[in-house]
Amino acid sequence: xxxxxxxxxxxxxxxxxxxxxxxxxxxxxxxxxxxxxxxxxxxxxxxxxxxxxxxxxxxxxxxxxxxxxxxxxxxxxxxxxxxxxxxxxxxxxxxxxxxxxxxxxxxxxxxxxxxxxxxxxxxxxxxxxxxxxxxxxxxxxxxxxxxxxxxxxxxxxxxxxxxxxxxxxxxxxxxxxxxxxxxxxxxxxxxxxxxxxxxxxxxxxxxxxxxxxxxxxxxxxxxxxxxxxxxxxxxxxxxxxxxxxxxxxxxxxxxxxxxxxxxxxxxxxxxxxxxxxxxxxxxxxxxxxxxxxxxxxxxxxxxxxxxxxxxxxxxxxxxxxxxxxxxxxxxxxxxxxxxxxxxxxxxxxxxxxxxxxxxxxxxxxxxxxxxxxxxxxxxxxxxxxxxxxxxxxxxxxxxxxxxxxxxxxxxxxxxxxxxxxxxxxxxxxxxxxxxxxxxxxxxxxxxxxxxxxxxxxxxxxxxxxxxxxxxxxxxxxxxxxxxxxxxxxxxxxxxxxxxxxxxxxxxx
Numbered sequence: 145x146x147x148x149x150x151x152x153x154x155x156x157x158x159x160x161x162x163x164x165x166x167x168x169x170x171x172x173x174x175x176x177x178x179x180x181x182x183x184x185x186x187x188x189x190x191x192x193x194x195x196x197x198x199x200x201x202x203x204x205x206x207x208x209x210x211x212x213x214x215x216x217x218x219x220x221x222x223x224x225x226x227x228x229x230x231x232x233x234x235x236x237x238x239x240x241x242x243x244x245x246x247x248x249x250x251x252x253x254x255x256x257x258x259x260x261x262x263x264x265x266x267x268x269x270x271x272x273x274x275x276x277x278x279x280x281x282x283x284x285x286x287x288x289x290x291x292x293x294x295x296x297x298x299x300x301x302x303x304x305x306x307x308x309x310x311x312x313x314x315x316x317x318x319x320x321x322x323x324x325x326x327x328x329x330x331x332x333x334x335x336x337x338x339x340x341x342x343x344x345x346x347x348x349x350x351x352x353x354x355x356x357x358x359x360x361x362x363x364x365x366x367x368x369x370x371x372x373x374x375x376x377x378x379x380x381x382x383x384x385x386x387x388x389x390x391x392x393x394x395x396x397x398x399x400x401x402x403x404x405x406x407x408x409x410x411x412x413x414x415x416x417x418x419x420x421x422x423x424x425x426x427x428x429x430x431x432x433x434x435x436x437x438x439x440x441x442x443x444x445x446x447x448x449x450x451x452x453x454x455x456x457x458x459x460x461x462x463x464x465x466x467x468x469x470x471x472x473x474x475x476x477x478x479x480x481x482x483x484x485x486x487x488x489x490x491x492x493x494x495x496x497x498x499x500x501x502x503x504x505x506x507x508x509x510x511x512x513x514x515x516x517x518x519x520x521x522x523x524x525x526x527x528x529x530x531x532x533x534x535x536x537x538x539x540x541x542x543x544x545x546x547x548x549x550x551x552x553x554x555x556x557x558x559x560x561x562x563x564x565x566x567x568x569x570x571x572x573x574x575x576x577x578x579x580x581x582x583x584x585x586x587x588x589x590x591x592x593x594x595x596x597x598x599x600x601x602x603x604x605x606x607x608x609x610x611x612x613x614x615x616x617x618x619x620x621x622x623x624x625x626x627x628x629x630x631x632x633x634x635x636x637x638x639x640x641x642x643x644x645x646x647x648x649x650x651x652x
Contacts (some may be wrong), residue, residue, distance in 0.1 A: 160525050160631045163532050165315040167202035176200045176207075178353040178396065182274035185345045190251060193341055194628035196348040197240070198531050204355055208233075208313045211359060215312070223360055225505055227560040229314040229496055230520050231427045234315025234553040235304055237527050238429065241322070241546045249324040250331035251344055257335035270341040277338050279397070281346040286400040287482060288330035288395040292323065296467035300437025301326040307432055309419040310471075311382055316358035321433050350395045354378075364410070373398045376410045383416025384497055389464050389471075390490035417497040425504040427560040441466055506562040515608070522601065523552050544580070551576070567609040574602040 174180070175196060187193055208229075215223050243249070267271045292302035301323045308315045334343050357378040365374045373394045381392040391408040394401050401407035408415065424432060445462030447455050456465045461474055469487045472478060477488040530537075530545050537545070551573050556567035581599050585591055 160304065160528055163528065164202045164205070167199055168206070170570060172200050173203055174480070175349070176203045176352060177356065178349045179195075180345075180349060182271040182387070186269055186274060187341050188268055190255060190340045190344055193344045193348075196345075197243075200352055200623055201528070201531070204313070204317075205471065207356070211313050211361060214361060220360075224314070225503070226309055226517065227427055227505060227508075228308055228310050229312070230516065230556055231432070231560070232308055232318035233315040233520075233524070234429055234549075235321075235432070236319055237523075237549060238433070238553065239319035239323070240531065241549060242321045244458065249348070250328035253328055254332050254335045254343060255340050257332050258340050262336055265335040266337055266339060268341055273338070274345075277334070277342045277346050280334060280338065281350060282396045283345065283400055284330045284334060284393040285327075285350055286393050286404075288327040289395065290390075290406070290486075291330070291482070291484060292326050293390055293393070294469045294486050296465075297437055297440040299328050300440050303420070303436040303551045304432045306382060306420055307424045309423060309501075311360055311379060311416075311418045313355065313358055314424050315382070315418075316355040323353065327483060337570065353396055354530045369398065371399060377401075379405075379416045380408050380410050382418050384419050384421050384492045385416055386491035386496065386593060387411065387414065388416050389494050390487070391419075417501055421494055423504060427557040429550070429557050431557075439581070440470060444470075450545045508560060508562055511612075512559050515605070516556050517555060518550070519605075520556065522598070523549070548577070548580075549551075567613055571606050571609050573620075577602045578606075 175233045178225060196576065212224055215221065218361075258624055266276075292298045301320050304320050305315075305318050305323075308318055331343070331347065354373075357373060357375050360379065362375040365372075368374060369377060372393070373396060377392045377394070377398050380388050382388075387408055387518070391406055392398065392401050393406055398407060426432060428539075445456045445465035449455055455473055456462050464472070464474075468485050469490075471487060471490070471492065471494070472485070473616050478485040479488050480486070526545075530549075534542060549570075555566065555570045555573055578599060581595055584595065586645065
């Protein structure tokens with residue numbers, strides 16, 4: 145009997161409940177840990193490879209929820225935060241939006257290389273080829289992962305994944321939207337002899353396996369850590385302590401790091417402190433995704449010291465600034481590795497993190513937290529439907545959905561960063577959604593219950609923030625008129641709060 149046959153008696157087959165619960169199977173749970181065999185995953189054509197990311201996504205949601213609950217009841221609330229987790233999960237959604245048909249960008253180039261320039265045609269149905277690809281794919285991942293850390297502006301394709309100051313399952317989803325473009329080079333090196341379907345299977349599961357690496361709840365895992373990547377090894381990779389910088393690149397296996405001297409064990413006496421050497425201090429999704437790439441390509445080479453002298457004199461040094469390691473400056477020792485330069489000492493001039501650690505978290509009002517949390521749940525539901533239906537959507541429908549995701553994520557970031565314009569762009573976003581649904585009323589579905597529900601939510605949101613803005617304006621006017629400062633009232637953002645304080649001081 146089918147594992148989820150009972151669902152048909154409870155939910156309609158297009159409901160979100162059905163679509164999520166039908167994926168909570170023991171098979172998909174096993175897949176979440178890369179426990180697969182060549183006999184169940186070997187297919188002849190790329191088109192026959194399932195989207196394994198979508199298949200295990202329901203279990204990821206369970207893992208996330210369970211981890212937050214365990215951390216909360218065990219007194220470790222400092223290991224997660226609403227603003228950080230929502231930002232991380234939104235980054236994961238955005239990265240999936242840029243996977244065409246749910247597949248890595250590399251597969252399209254991979255098939256072209258395989259069809260035209262393969263050097264050796266290994267059999268697609270051989271278990272030995274499948275096992276060989278398991279190891280070779282992970283070695284290619286090691287090279288690609290190391291490249292996006294060390295090969296100059298490639299770091300801009302990966303920075304967002306390290307920008308979280310927390311380390312939990314949500315951090316695993318904090319992926320760069322265009323990182324696959326950088327990794328495609330190393331993926332396609334396999335196309336000269338490994339059949340595309342086998343490559344794609346292992347590409348999926350390499351990514352899936354690394355989700356479970358992002359937790360602080362699991363210790364060293366004993367002898368398994370001698371060969372395999374573990375949460376302990378990967379915690380080091382995410383640390384900004386000097387000993388953690390550019391260490392432990394492995395995906396499934398840690399043996400590559402040991403072979404190329406990039407392995408470092410976690411130090412209980414000096415546990416990793418997460419984030420970047422200079423933290424971003426922002427929840428702006430687009431900024432987090434792209435600004436480092438922009439800075440490394442265009443601005444790093446033109447930086448100057450305190451005396452106004454260029455740090456990268458001459459054209460050659462300016463080019464090196466973009467292609468040499470992100471921490472490189474003239475005079476810093478480097479050594480060649482593969483096709484890029486690597487720093488001899490990755491921790492060169494990396495300071496010890498300040499203690500106690502103060503994480504970026506502007507004090508937003510409780511109403512903002514509740515509102516964003518509810519809006520995020522709605523966004524997540526719409527995204528899951530998008531993932532399930534995307535192969536049936538037109539380019540226009542896909543583009544509209546992605547635009548909705550991006551604008552909504554930007555509104556979340558503005559609220560979390562306490563920007564003065566957060567409520568204004570949220571009202572504009574809600575008006576846009578209402579306009580879109582007004583257009584949909586003329587299709588064959590018409591005014592469905594679910595559409596009326598979404599419309600009602602956005603109408604209430606417009607009323608909420610319009611009222612909030614009006615009340616704030618009246619409060620500021622009253623403060624100025626009566627020469628008093630508001631007590632206990634947070635307004636739109638830090639900048640506006642300072643404005644009110646300034647007005648109060650001037651009046652006094």
